[in-house]
Amino acid sequence: MTYEGIMKEQLTEIIKQVYNKKNRNLFTFLTGAGISAESGIPTYRGIDGIWVKGTKFHKPEEFGTFAYFKENPEEVWQYSLFRKKMFESAQTNNSHHEIAAIEKLLQDRFHLITQNIDNLHRRSGVERIFEIHGNNREIKCS
Structure with missing residues (x-):
């Protein structure tokens, strides 16, 4: 039996x-x-992860700050909109659908907490979700 089969x-x-x-x-x-x-x-944090590589010129600990945004708003907006487009074009995968199926089974006894801002859980049908880092569906101009 595969690892996935055992876990399931x-x-x-x-x-x-x-x-x-x-x-x-x-x-x-x-x-x-x-x-x-x-x-x-x-x-x-993976080998090609965003926080490992950062942007082309900057590490995330400087790029991801409000001070950097104030100095370089166009660069930050370009990167943010690039990521938004990437999220919109991504497709939900089997793991997202498995979690949605578990929610349908458990109904109001189910909750999902996610750090993800990509909207893939919602697109897979999950409704009882807490997006603790916000989401990328809505962008507010400062």
Whole structure:
């Protein structure tokens, strides 16, 4: 059996056990950049990650600041809009759909906490979601 098959089997068993308990708990899932890597969105800390490489000329600890934005708004907007376009053209993957299917099974006992801003969980059908780093669906001008 593959690693994926074993993990799916274990998750199914955990859900069955908790689902049948007299006092049922909520199920909370936490996701980060890794779940969207299969969709072509680079992670932040992987070998080619955004926070590892930074931009062409800058490290993220300087590029990702308001002070840098005030000095270089056009560069920051270009990068932000490039990422927005990348997110819009990315397709949801099997992992996103598996989580959406689990939500349909568990209904109001399901919650997803994600660090991702790419909107792929919502596009896969997940509704009970907390986007703790915000999202890239809405951009507000400073």
